[in-house]
Amino acid sequence: MTRRGILAVDEGSTGTRATVVGEDGVCGPSFYTAVDVVHPESSRVEQDAAQLLERTVDVARQAIAWAGENGVAIAGMSVCTQRATAILWDRETGRPLAPAVVWQDSRYADELAKLAPEWDPVLWARTGRPVGTRAPFLWAARQLDQLDVPADRVLFGSVDTWLVWHLSGRTRYVMSATNAVAFGGYRLREHAWDQEWLAALGFPASLAPPPVDDDGDFGYTDPKLLGIEVPIAAVMGDQHASLIALGALTPGQGTCVHGTGTFVGALAGDEPPDGLGEVDGVLCLVGWRSAGHSRFSLEAYTSTTGSALRWLTEDLGLFRSAAEISELAAAQPRSTSTWFVPTLAGLRTPVQRPGARGLLTGLSLATTRDAVARAVLDGIAHAVSDTVDALRTTMNRPVTRLRAGGGLAASDVLLQSQADFAGVEIERAADSATASLRGAAYLAGVRLGVWPSLVEAVAHQGKGEVFEPRLPEDERRELRDRWQDVLAVSLS
Template identity: 55%
Template structure:
């Protein structure tokens, strides 16, 4: 079977897009109008061998990806769609070691949340943080796939033997999937995935070999670096039943930023899920950290046509997980939807505050041991006021991310689009717009943002659309939430939040967030 990028007579073209996340893999076919159809999903297990280790079965990642791709392809074929390209969107910084000859993983994959080597990395901060922040956009941090791999080579007999025999391969999930999809012909990674490893030089589009060697990792194992739209070879016809280009590959949040319109400097997105990511495009400018603001990371937003467009990212870990905790663990409410319904009935929280720091705080100060708080309760606090306090606490935490990004760039944001399951609460979105002071557009299909974003990049490169901007701006406008607070009241509420948050930040600092 030969590679092709145009559909046959009577059939419309489509891009098979894969979104391989931490807890599950989905695939769908993005159509010429930019919508996605035939979405298939498979959950993936995540293991926690101890309090600091987080692992996955890389073989399960591949088999789940293969299954959803085949499901989506079968459905597309049945409705007259011909897939002309594949696009990958993957979880970032999760690393795999595998055998070139057998194609099998040699050890469980280490997930980006893993902190088993945090203590060893902490000892390197004084020597390396300044260099890494200036050149890679992130500090030493609490995890490194390169240090993990070096330790595996040193201590795991299977890995050591494969390294000695020249059979060992290493890569993040995009490298692992592309290698499998192409029948082992492509061993590469892309800029948006490489930058999350902490070993990628932003300006040079090159590996930071000095840092990587310092961690003990053999640089000859590093995958080839490619642009996000450069392509990752052609699928092996025996794998998916067709041979088409793997035309784009991106980290998942970077792909979502594209789908939510973050193409130009000042465009931003907030994705509300288990945690919330705030990402903002910065154009061709790289913005280093500023004093007094932790956890805002510079990275590649996308590398397109050999040119890097950069972005900033900040993250809070407990938004949706806080709602789940309140409902399932504490049983204060039946469902997250009930929280929104009750909060809509209260004009204010009546002095109640909820700080959702259930897994520490990252921005404005990195305090990994910070704890949550529910305070200001009186006999006047009812369930509606408590629900309002919960949503306000989440909204203030997201404001801290946005404030961190704007403090780093020194410029206000031009536009914010939002998505994710938690963003489905109208009450939360109204509170959020008031506290940020900008209109928020909730996109219509945010659940497939990572699928669509990387497919848009692939389709633009393959000629399915005239340009990336054309297909992104052709998407339907979502619901817009306008702010209603005057600036003085907004600042008063933000100042009150900072006073409530301050005691949670009073402890000693820790290593910086690098997720």
């Protein structure tokens, strides 16, 4: 019997994946290819948009071929993408007019800092985020002055705008709400661009692609590109898709995705919280938007978690692997004298300090490698718990559960420490590696009738191991207070 499935594509910062998510909620094999990232200068991060499209089409065709060979009828397509990467291209040729500027790019950070005193209060209230260190609209405004192409031929957008325009046979020029909110300048309550902010950056508002629902009208796939014609039924930012797949569907439920850094997100509800801007580094986003209705989420980021372990293992050679760090830490009781503060690339939360540096303190001749390993994982757990506390404070409601995924989530020691320090149950997701693929596919599948609701789509995934807080509240508070003292020393 033929089964239905959703062709799911995830175009990330370093690679592109595609799979088919079946009616049972399970992914078929994942087809992957790397994409290049270029650093012409220390503050510049760029990609070739033509390569992004080519490799996205390539992995999608592989997934389509697998579906045909295995009796899966593709009902529609979903796309999730890296967020806030900006592209300019020629409407007539379809070719990029400049290298794509990746979300890590900070070439205009100093210039934007001068705008922050005036604009931060305005943008916090309207868009749920401050000026920040990147502005795709500012980059585009500067590029427009240099292009040797008539203005009516220029198109501009994020990765999802670029991909959908091509995948739909050049018929749909839009940006999904979850990508728009990460772009900056998106008014949360109005679902529209902030005309005053775009004008302040010198960007013509007429060139901004219209924001649409994440399961809105993205047209149909061009059979000349993919060999099939099906609706592009959902398009999302990658972290937002993970929020759905990891089951954060009720306010207070959240996710913790460990990669190079760690994203902690939580569903906030049907309105943006009142406390935006009170804690550094907590952004308000559209968790997802469907049927003209936005579900808002909060997000905070710890920049040095997985990269801290890579630094300790690959750069310093103090340990053989992240797995060894976890193994050594498991044999060592928690210490109140040896501490590691993983601010190796600055600090965002609870205070914004780009120049903050890491700290390993409380060492003596009796300090062992086991003790250092334990301090490293506990330090990461404390830093991530700071973001959980920040979300809790901002949305003025408890975080009731976190589902964790990503490489570091393999460490029992880390997840138990996170549960202890944050005072919240943490579940290791059974299949976090495909969360972004599945989340966007679930939204597409609900629109197309593959699943009756997101709740039922998410219910297909198995339950993972649960880590309950073990520390009494007074001990938890004492350790968290001591952590704040150590953190203050590193900031000084």
